[in-house]
Amino acid sequence: MQSSADSYSTDSYLSLLLLPLLLLIILWPHHKNRNEAPPPRLPPGPWLLPVIGSLLHLINKPLPHRAMADLARRCSATDVMYLQLGEVPAVVISSREAAREVLKAHDVTFASRPMGLSMRATAHEGLGIAFSPYGHRWRQLRKICAVELLGAARVRSLRTAREDEASRLVAAVASAGPSSGEPVNVSARVAAFVADSVLRAIVGERFRRRDEFLEVLEEGLRSVKPGTSLGDMFPSSRLLCAISSTFRKDREFHRKITELVNCAIEQHQERKAAAVAGDDDSVGDKDLLGVLLRIQKEGGGPDFHLDNGTLKAVVLDLFGGGSETTGTTLLWTMSELMRNPAVMQKAQAEVQHVLQGKEKVTEDDLTGLKFLKLVIMETLRLHAPTPLLMPRECTEQCSILGFDIPQGALVLVNAWSMGRDPKYWDQAEEFKPERFEEVDVDYKGTYFEYIPFGAGRRMCPAIAFAEANMVLALAALLYHFDWQLPSGVSPSELDMEEDMGITVRRKRDLYLCPTIRVPPHLTA
Ligand code: HEM
Numbered sequence: 001m002q003s004s005a006d007s008y009s010t011d012s013y014l015s016l017l018l019l020p021l022l023l024l025i026i027l028w029p030h031h032k033n034r035n036e037a038p039p040p041r042l043p044p045g046p047w048l049l050p051v052i053g054s055l056l057h058l059i060n061k062p063l064p065h066r067a068m069a070d071l072a073r074r075c076s077a078t079d080v081m082y083l084q085l086g087e088v089p090a091v092v093i094s095s096r097e098a099a100r101e102v103l104k105a106h107d108v109t110f111a112s113r114p115m116g117l118s119m120r121a122t123a124h125e126g127l128g129i130a131f132s133p134y135g136h137r138w139r140q141l142r143k144i145c146a147v148e149l150l151g152a153a154r155v156r157s158l159r160t161a162r163e164d165e166a167s168r169l170v171a172a173v174a175s176a177g178p179s180s181g182e183p184v185n186v187s188a189r190v191a192a193f194v195a196d197s198v199l200r201a202i203v204g205e206r207f208r209r210r211d212e213f214l215e216v217l218e219e220g221l222r223s224v225k226p227g228t229s230l231g232d233m234f235p236s237s238r239l240l241c242a243i244s245s246t247f248r249k250d251r252e253f254h255r256k257i258t259e260l261v262n263c264a265i266e267q268h269q270e271r272k273a274a275a276v277a278g279d280d281d282s283v284g285d286k287d288l289l290g291v292l293l294r295i296q297k298e299g300g301g302p303d304f305h306l307d308n309g310t311l312k313a314v315v316l317d318l319f320g321g322g323s324e325t326t327g328t329t330l331l332w333t334m335s336e337l338m339r340n341p342a343v344m345q346k347a348q349a350e351v352q353h354v355l356q357g358k359e360k361v362t363e364d365d366l367t368g369l370k371f372l373k374l375v376i377m378e379t380l381r382l383h384a385p386t387p388l389l390m391p392r393e394c395t396e397q398c399s400i401l402g403f404d405i406p407q408g409a410l411v412l413v414n415a416w417s418m419g420r421d422p423k424y425w426d427q428a429e430e431f432k433p434e435r436f437e438e439v440d441v442d443y444k445g446t447y448f449e450y451i452p453f454g455a456g457r458r459m460c461p462a463i464a465f466a467e468a469n470m471v472l473a474l475a476a477l478l479y480h481f482d483w484q485l486p487s488g489v490s491p492s493e494l495d496m497e498e499d500m501g502i503t504v505r506r507k508r509d510l511y512l513c514p515t516i517r518v519p520p521h522l523t524a
Helices: 004-035 064-074 096-105 117-122 136-149 152-157 159-176 186-203 210-223 238-243 245-277 288-298 308-339 341-355 363-368 370-382 415-419 463-480
Strands: 080-085 088-093 398-400 403-405 410-413 481-484 498-500 504-506 511-516
Touching: 064 080, 064 088, 064 415, 080 403, 088 096, 096 398, 096 410, 136 288, 136 308, 152 159, 152 463, 159 186, 159 363, 159 463, 159 481, 159 511, 186 210, 186 245, 186 288, 186 308, 186 463, 210 245, 210 308, 245 288, 245 308, 288 308, 308 341, 308 370, 308 463, 308 481, 308 504, 341 363, 341 370, 341 463, 363 463, 370 415, 370 463, 463 481
Parallel strands: 088 410
Antiparallel strands: 080 088, 398 403, 481 511, 498 504
């Protein structure tokens, strides 16, 4: 039997042992609250699987803007949706209010772009304007872009080259179509026009390897899908990065296009040397490469030098960004006009009225083409060529409409779904350019339900440049020709299937039958 002294000491020992435990239990919740932040309140999103996160919801869905809009609707996450793309946290923004928060209220927090594996491969390691991290270097590049390369005065100065290329487009359509009676591949003609116009603006004359450029661009646009390689989604796995076929294609595209950029610079320099030898001052900084080379010589800006790598990356941004977006928009515009004959008739009537009796379309006439500009606006509402804009990165944890967005999250703004949201647009799926006569909305980045060019500090700096090419080409196509669908195709049956690459473009080329209205032999 135990003595009472023994039992007392056992109880004491037990109390001694239990007391700290008790104190720990009492104090634990307070202790925890003081030192640990509550778990983040992530936005809603679809269910996640271990390791792959949300990828199962997106597999076999080749059009991510549509897949993400469906998912957002299904999980009532129509403003802000959380996805886990493998290891990468991602947030999809699909409402005007949330877009305003990201692109205006917290613009600086979201002003960088993620630099995943395929971005490094395709975007010249982020040296150019489009993928440079936000900071002093990007600000200097953006200033060069806004003031020297793509501002209104520069766009005006490139007018003669644009008009010349528009005349060539008309001549090419006239020689391919009406005489043979065969449908014309409008996609090929428009791609050539846009490439020539952009390349001439850059090089100062027609680029000698233009056909190759078009081939590389065409092949690249079909195969390059930045941000979708396994290496992008599992950046910590060297093995996945190494075996990713998407990544290899991205790298190959970048190698070929960089070689063409080098050739463009050589061509410019040869032309300049010949001009200097012949005492010709027409080759100065009249083209975009000339401007960049002058800036390089002068120094660039405070604490900034435009080195050769950066110069090439900027040319690559103009090369790639300039042609595909504009060409894609022109082709969706022609497609929508063919599907909507009454709109085509109204647009053509305006062009014929404004240009009456003119031999060819010049930029002097374009200011009068009010309805044609609304047609382009309506096309950009339904077919934003970069429907998820260009990806942004959340550089510090921040709250959007009450949800926590983790630092490092990839942020996609679904401009496409907002452009078709019945919450913002009457008869949202219909092609009705007149809607812009009735509402006070433009695409300059302040109406967040309609942002085909993005918004905030990183919005597209080339709106004037793009508009000049699009309005001129469209006016020329509608002035000189009447357009029919190939026999047996009715307007409602016109194929409008999309394909996702760097932009969302027509999956198949657009073939149409032109007949001459104003003879183009009077033009070029
Ligand atoms: C219809 C034509 C075009 C559309 C719809 C378009 C659309 C866009 C969009 C959505 C962005 C990303 C904006 C953001 O993150 O908020 C962008 C950025 C950019 N675009 Fe365009 N673009 C077009 C034409 C052009 C042209 C013709 C050029 C050059 C000649 C160009 C050069 C750029 C550059 C350099 C950036 C990156 C800006 C930066 O990160 O600071 N774009 N564009």
